[in-house]
Amino acid sequence: MAVRGIIFLLSGLLLGGCMQATLDPVSDASFTARDKKLLANPPYEKATIPLTYQRHVVQYHRKEAPGSILVDTAERYLYYVLPDGRAMRYGVIVGEDAQAWSGVARVGRKEEWPGWTPTEGEKRRLGPLPNYVEGGAHNPMGARGIYLFSGNQDTLFRIHGTNQPQYIGQAISSGCIRLTNEDVIDLYNRVKMGAIVVVLGPKGSENRVASAATGRPD
Secondary structure (H helix, E strand, O other): HHEEEEEHHHHHHHHHHOEEEEEEOOOOOOOOOHHHHHHHHOOOOOOOOOOOOOOOOEEOOOOOOOOOOOEEEOOEEEEEEEOOOOEEEEEEEOOHHHOOOOEEEEEEEEEEEEOOOOHHHHHHHOOOOOOOOOOOOOOOOOEEEEEEEEEOOEEEEEEEOOOOOHHHEEEEOOOOOOOOOHHHHHHHHHOOOOOEEEEHHHHHHHHHOOOHOOOOOO
């Protein structure tokens, strides 16, 4: 009887949102045929992601509407806002301090297994790079690209997958927000075109969040 009571209490806590729900990696049902082929034996080592950076459903107390995305660069989390005061939380790789960006944008484009065109700045920072890399598991853009726009203008910042999942929770990118390929597929399937994306700067300070109308900062 006592055991049954404990089980009932734990079930009530979970249903009430008092505990975080850790989710299994996105199931094969969410994968396209190409996803299954490319992710079956990826050309990088599979990483063990710390529990805190694994995909969770968590309570969410900010004002963003369901369907919005919020990125907390200081804590290395991306939140996809759900109804009823909840959010899907993903661990991410964020930009290095010199490459960091904060602001408000919208999802202006989505692409599966996008190609990568290194910028001139990336070529200077990272050394010799090809002018273009075809989409695939070896590509730094990973399985999905979510492109951030200000009005009709591409800000050149993206949310995308990665071929370096071992760095989830760190700040090493050129400013873009990277998720594991499995998580970015999950996010891609949820987020709609035109969705608001808020990227908080260091310490999540509100005064660092600019209007989408300002475009990409210098």
